[in-house]
Amino acid sequence: MEATALDTRALDLEAPATHPPFRTAAVLGAGTMGAQIAAHLANAGLEVYLLDIAPDDRDDPDAVVREGFEQARKASPDPFFTDDVADRISLGNFEDDFERVGEVDWVVEAVVERMDVKRDVHARIEKHAADDAVISTNTSGLPIHEMTEGRSDDFKRRVLGTHFYNPPRYLKLLELVPTDATDPDVTERVAQFGRLRLGKGIVVANDVPYFIGNRIGVFAQLQAIRHFTDGDYTIEEIDTLTGKISGRPKSATFRTADLVGLDVLLDVATNLRELVDDEAQRAAFAVPDVMQRLVDEGRLGEKTKAGFYKKEDGEIKSIDPDTFEYSSAVDEELGDLDAIWGAGGLSGRLTALYADDGRAGQFFRETTLELLAYSANRLGEVSDNPADVDRAIRWGFGWEVGPFEMWDALGMETVLNGMAEHGLDVPDWVEAMHDRNDTFYDTRDGERAVFMPRVDRHEPDPRPGDELRLAPLKQDATNELWSNDDAALLDVGDGVALFEFRSKANTLGRDVMMGLRECIGRVEQDAALRGMIVGNEGKNFSVGANLGEMAMAASQGAFDVIDQYIDEFQRTIQQVRYASKPVVVAPHQRVLGGGCEMAMACPHPVASAETYIGLVELGVGLIPAGTGTMRLAAKAAREAPNENHNAIQDHLRPYFETVAMAEVAESAAQGIDMGFLPPNTRIVMHEDRRLYAAKQEVLRLSEQGYAPPPVMNKIKVLGEKTLSTFKVALMQYREGNYISEYDEHLATKLGTVMCGGTLSSPQEVHEDYLIELEREVFLSLLGEEKTQERIQHMLEHNEPLRN
Structure with missing residues (x-):
């Protein structure tokens, strides 16, 4: 199935909104994501029904949904703006309360990431939803069009994917994934509401496995982890090099994996390996043995207080892949990082890291070149717009710059020479850009423009008019x-x-x-x-x-x-x-x-x-x-x-x-x-x-x-x-x-x-x-x-x- 050719620039995201706001919603599934999506919808002023399955014993039909809701109430950081916001959420179960789906403007399906379960729930939604209700599925990467197989054309017209990132209140990215059947007005309505009322950065992704953010971000994470499992870098060294010095969050690679949950990361990687269509990509998403063993042993990261890291006797230790015990950090051998920090702003640090002739530079060059080549080869598949890829990585993974912004910072000539040395292939349009001395971003007629490979030219990528940038x-x-x-x-x-x-x-x-x-x-x-x-x-x-x-x-x-x-x-x-x-x-x-x-x-x-x-x-x-x-x-x-x-x-x-x-x-x-x-x-x-x-x-x-x-x-x-x-x-x-x-x-x-x-x-x-x-x-x-x-x-x- 050919991916939908659409990017964020096609949407009217500015205030005043041209579509009515959502006032009511039903969130189906009270797991970590469902409950916290419900919380953030309530933060935005919506009245929300939060529903989940009734347990088999039926002693308390709302036991499952209540447990999910209470976990959200206790979560840190808090998914609710204030305690009173939680009063906007009403609890119920699929057996007794599913008809409430017919009372709302927006139905958010957030059940378990299994295609058969999601299809069954969509069949039930179609029977109950109001004729003008928007239906979205929260999924981190399952194909949206497959969920709606067998549903009516009218239903398909109102369905799209809404991939919130965890935790939904705090992470800016909201990926919208329309199918070829989705009405553009539905996509635009959700986009406007997501930006203006939920505070999200909106990116439109093609309906392909794991969309944009996870497809690129998880690739980068696994490549870094392999320098620990297959190379000679320590966990601490990798987290130093993939942290603030390179414009990424303080949690870097391994701390981020622990925070997300190693089981979650493993599921995403495993599913990606099964769904991508060439052997090179499948190899890239192979799960390292260390991570598989940690998951098998229930060491899932922060939620089990042990993963790649564990706090013992007041000290943060990391996993030893040989003994599988936790050991104290050893001195890092990364050369003069102070000089790299002193190279100026982020662009200067990236350039200095790339030029470094020690272990720090070797790691940065190898991982960066792999990431940039992979990202270029995904354009046309996950998205047509390099700016949407950069936005997805910045907003979903907390990087200061995305891959194509990083490419411009390092320079086209430098990057292509490095790729040639490492035997990395890039699409022909990249070579053509180099021949024309092009960059991914430029300013044309006072507006930011981005190079669009599909049309082989720069096109405007303006900021929304209701933003004031200094x-x-x-x-x-x-x-x-x-x-x-x-x-x-x-x-x-x-x-x-x-x-x-x-x-x-x-x-x-x-x-x-x-x-x-x-x-x-x-x-x-x-x-x-x-x-x-x-x-x-x-x-x-x-x-x-x-x-x-x-x-x-x-x-x-x-x-x-x-x-x-x-x-x-x-x-x-x-x-x-x-x-x-x-x-x-x-x-x-x-x-x-x-x-x-x-x-x-x-x-x-x-x-x-x-x-x-x-x-x-x-x-x-x-x-x-x-x-x-x-x-x-x-x-x-x-x-x-x-x-x-x-x-x-x-x-x-x-x-x-x-x-x-x-x-x-x-x-x-x-x-x-x-x-x-x-x-x-x-x-x-x-x-x-x-x-x-x-x-x-x-x-x-x-x-x-x-x-x-x-x-x-x-x-x-x-x-x-x-x-x-x-x-x-x-x-x-x-x-x-x-x-x-x-x-x-x-x-x-x-x-x-x-x-x-x-x-x-x-x-x-x-x-x-x-x-x-x-x-x-x-x-x-x-x-x-x-x-x-x-x-x-x-x-x-x-x-x-x-x-």
Whole structure:
């Protein structure tokens, strides 16, 4: 059967959507994938039926589905944004509740990876599904068209494959696999919803064994493993070379295999070997004997606490293929990796690795050349579009660049010469590209273009129009309105500016905060600017204030300088809130300490769904002093049903405990629940749309006639009575050895601020009173020896010290 010639560029993925959103879904199969797909659909706001088989004994017909659901509830990382999201999922079984399939917009079949079982379930779905319901099968590689054999043409029109990657909430890739019978509108509807509401990177794959991601990614993984089983590289050496140094995840090869599950990897490899159509590919997917034996013995990786790695006596050891015992790592013999790390960014490191004349270079050249040759030979089979292959590997396996992007980084001449030396064959079109001095990616008429072998030319591969990317903007120097070493103000069009952190780890040092004050002032005074975004495209929004600056000043006794710095920091955060034009903070990923306080202060933040936000200052011996404690105290008083002391205390206590324990929200939605983001926060499911959505929010606020929120001049604080209550609880925690004596001291200082000091009775105070109290307590703690020990330990080891 000829594969469907379709790629992601054929789909309209942008907002506003041209197809109706899904409101209800039924997920059939409550295994690891089914239950977590149901969880993420619920994260997106759907009402979900989760169904599975009824056990033979019938004592509890929902026993199977309930077990799968409860495992999802306990899973780490959490598949749910908040605990309340789980309430959107209703449980049932195939015997009593299958008719619920007829009540939903989208039926997601996620039963066991067996063709006979899937066919039987599809036959049942056809009998019950609504006439306009979309039906998808979640499979990692079984042919979709074979599942629908015997079904009606109308049913086939509504069926496609939806390959979520595990865990579905966190891994970006969603492969859509239409058959020749699938209605293009069905594919586009799922693609739009997947991108806009599920936050997925959409790639369209041909209906061939294991699609794109697994076909290429598992090939690369098995090739690396063979350098351990058949070569002379250790597990640790291979994980070093296939980790961050080459632009891949920290889990690299063997840790990734353990995390995925060796049984899962073995099944994929075995099925691929059976389904691919030539001997060379079958050999590539042969399962190494070591992995087969580990699976046979039940050593499946992380879920059994033993696989390629095992933790013994606090030490991570790896499998010895001769003794089959676990042994300590030996010294790696990979040459001067520091020089490779020093070669620059990823492109420089890849080039340096390739040129290395030692064991590191040999491994990298052999595995990379094999991967690139294999990927080129799969074009036309798994996909027609090299960019879709690269996207699948980046989004599904966490690589920084895909194979064809890597090819361009190394250079066509270099790669082809290497392939010739290693006897690797490539399609004729690659040689033709070389003869024309072509690359896989180019810029044509200001748009990114990708070489398409089917038509033998570059074609546009533009970004969706509802994404705001900073790198292209920064290529035009006129877009930079202001800058210093650690920050810049960029013109992002339509009268909107963007303040970008550029400091290490996006810390909020003095230059960043000074720059933010300067730029808010510029935006307020420039009639052509309507407002400003605070955001960036770094790994994290911000990990907080620059501890190094404060530690240096404290060690020199320059507490007057620190006092001035904290005062400036607080005034800057207040400027974010009270600017005369809208300032929209757009957090993503880790948003800690001062970064959290900036988001808390913003009247209208726009946050990525995957925002991990919290006030963690007690971990370094301090309290939040960027208006965060003031804001939580005010929030508690505002939320209380009345001004009664106990009513306010009941709302204040959980905020106090959250900060005292340095708890971090695990999603933007949870951040709202914990008080770190306001209830009106706009949550963007797709990370790449965050800055665009923030820009639209600035424009919306400007259009409606923006005015900043009023100053809080009457915050009801509770004083000594509530502080005494907190002290008693802290003493009990210390006596139970849950916290140290210094933790108790720090939390008492925190409670002092959140209660408004040692006031003899509750009273109303101005927000400035609490801000001043924050600064005084912060400065006093910075002078304490144990706080300085905690700060130094964090700077040296990047982990908290409990002293």
